[in-house]
Amino acid sequence: MLILLSVCLLSQPAQCYEDRIPMSYEGTNPFVCLRHAQSALAAWQESHPELHVARWRCAVRGTLPKDL
Template sequence: MLILLSACLLSQPTQCHDDQIPMSYQGTNPFICLRHAQSVLAEWQAAHPELHVAKWRCAVRGTVPRDL
């Protein structure tokens, strides 16, 4: 599973980019992704203090769409 996210600069909120966070397991159960996503996103946010996560969702690896 992957977490797809759109992150925006705190100093320029209209300047955003898409990113992916790979999850540590290979399953395809979206409920497991949703259960663990909050802590994974919090860790990512702590590592990127200049950015704000505007939106996110879980996706199965290999089926990642082009848009969030």
């Protein structure tokens, strides 16, 4: 599973891009991903203080959607 993110710069909120957080398990259950997403997002946000997470969602590896 992956967490797909739409992130924007705090200094320039109109400048956004997509990023992803790989999860440490290979399950396909979205509820498991949602359960672990909060801590993964908090850790990602702590290491990227110049960015703001605008949107996010879980996705199965290998089937990345074209839009978030």
